[in-house]
Amino acid sequence: MNVSVYKDALQRKKAELAQDAGLRPLQTQMEHNTGRQGDMADQAAGNNEVHIHLRLKQTDAKILQAIDEALIRIEKGTFGICRDCGEPIAEARLNAIPWTRVCITCKEKQKA
Numbered sequence: 069m070n071v072s073v074y075k076d077a078l079q080r081k082k083a084e085l086a087q088d089a090g091l092r093p094l095q096t097q098m099e100h101n102t103g104r105q106g107d108m109a110d111q112a113a114g115n116n117e118v119h120i121h122l123r124l125k126q127t128d129a130k131i132l133q134a135i136d137e138a139l140i141r142i143e144k145g146t147f148g149i150c151r152d153c154g155e156p157i158a159e160a161r162l163n164a165i166p167w168t169r170v171c172i173t174c175k176e177k178q179k180a
C-alpha cells in the first residue's frame with residue numbers, strides 16, 4: 069500500500085477543514101458564541117441555519133481529530149489497520165474515508 073497517497077489526501081482534507089473553521093479550535097468558537105447571545109438572538113430569524121452550521125462544525129472537529137490520528141498511524145506504520153480487530157482495512161474504504169479507524173465489518177458492528 070502506498071501510504072503517501074493517503075497522507076496527501078489527509079493533509080489536503082485537514083487544510084480544507086481548518087480553513088472552513090477559520091483556523092480556530094471548536095471550543096474557542098463555542099465560548100465565543102455563548103458570549104454573544106445578544107447577537108444570536110438578533111439572528112433568531114435564521115436560527116435553523118445557525119443550528120445546522122454549528123452541528124456541521126462539530127462533525128468537522130471530529131473529522132479533524134480522526135485525520136490527526138490517521139497521520140500519527142502513518143508515522144507509526146499502522147495506517148490501514150483496523151483499530152478493533154487488527155485486520156487490514158479495504159483500500160476502497162480507505163480511498164473513500166482515509167481517516168477511518170475501523171474496517172467495514174467493525175463499523176457495521178458499532179451501528180448494531
Ligand SMILES: [Zn+2]
Binds near residue numbers: 151155
Ligand atoms: Zn475491524
